[in-house]
Structures are given as structure tokens and as C-alpha cells.
Amino acid sequence: MSTAGTESKPSPISGLGLFATRGFMAGERIAPYGGVRLNAPPDVRTPGQPTFLLEIEPGLWLDGSASDNPARHANHSCLPNAELILDTTAGHPWLVAIGPIAATEEITFDYGFSLAESLFHPCKCGTKDCVGRIIATPLRPALRRHLRFSRRRD
Numbered sequence: 214m215s216t217a218g219t220e221s222k223p224s225p226i227s228g229l230g231l232f233a234t235r236g237f238m239a240g241e242r243i244a245p246y247g248g249v250r251l252n253a254p255p256d257v258r259t260p261g262q263p264t265f266l267l268e269i270e271p272g273l274w275l276d277g278s279a280s281d282n283p284a285r286h287a288n289h290s291c292l293p294n295a296e297l298i299l300d301t302t303a304g305h306p307w308l309v310a311i312g313p314i315a316a317t318e319e320i321t322f323d324y325g326f327s328l329a330e331s332l333f334h335p336c337k338c339g340t341k342d343c344v345g346r347i348i349a350t351p352l353r354p355a356l357r358r359h360l361r362f363s364r365r366r367d
């Protein structure tokens with residue numbers, strides 16, 4: 214499935230990924246992220262399952278699992294090239310390029326998971342600074358400390 218400028222295909226990170234089929238400029242909208250808005254916290258995400266539930270602003274969640282939302286294939290990365298920005302007029306977020314994105318590049322963003330959620334969701338983004346878990350950028354130093362103290366050193 215593809216929309217203008219993107220296509221979904223197998224990703225080295227996880228499952229199907231969202232890939233650029235043309236170049237994008239910094240700040241350019243890549244694809245809308247459609248879904249059902251939830252005003253209450255959803256049930257805990259199922260460990261090991263792909264998740265399309267995102268807290269797009271405090272107290273507002275979005276379930277992007279519908280098949281007519283190709284942007285749901287965008288994977289998490291510890292060094293993302295896109296971010297999810299809520300369009301309050303349209304009522305849904307957009308994936309927006311953080312910097313220039315080349316055609317064929319995989320489009321990734323920060324899923325913004327909590328520390329608790331991150332423990333069930335390994336990250337395989339493959340970037341140099343990957344913390345090994347899907348977790349919000351501001352929480353990464355806390356996770357690194359947690360892993361340092363909970364792992365046996367060898």
C-alpha cells in the first residue's frame with residue numbers, strides 16, 4: 214500500500230516499515246497519521262505485539278491500527294528522521310520530516326513510550342546510540358541508569 218510519497222514494505226527494524234519514495238525537506242509533511250482518538254488511557258499494550266497506540270498530547274491517545282492508516286507502519290527509532298505533530302484543526306497528527314529525508318529512506322519517529330512500556334518493547338533500530346528499548350527520548354538517560362544497575366556486569 215502506498216500514499217503519495219511513501220510506501221510500506223518489509224523493514225530491517227521491524228515488520229513492515231514506512232519508506233519514502235521521494236525526497237522530503239525538513240519540516241515537510243510526510244503522511245497523515247489517522248486513527249481513533251481516545252480520551253482515557255488505553256489498556257496496557259500487549260507485550261511483543263506491534264502497537265499503534267500513541268499518546269499524542271497529554272491525556273489524548275490515538276489508536277492508529279486501522280488498515281487505512283499507512284503511517285502506522287512507521288517504526289520507532291532512537292534517532293528518528295520524523296516526528297508526529299498534532300494538527301489541531303484536522304484533529305489528527307502528521308508525520309513531519311525533522312531533517313531532509315532521501316528517497317528510499319525508512320521513515321521513523323519516537324514512539325514516546327514510558328519507562329514501564331519500554332521494558333516490553335525492544336528496539337532494533339540499529340542506530341549507533343540505540344538504547345535497546347522503545348522509549349521516549351527524554352526518558353533515555355533514566356533507562357540507561359536502570360539498565361546499568363539491573364544488569365550483571367561481565
Ligand SMILES: [Zn+2]
Pocket residue numbers: 290291292336337338339340342343344345346
Ligand atoms: Zn533503538
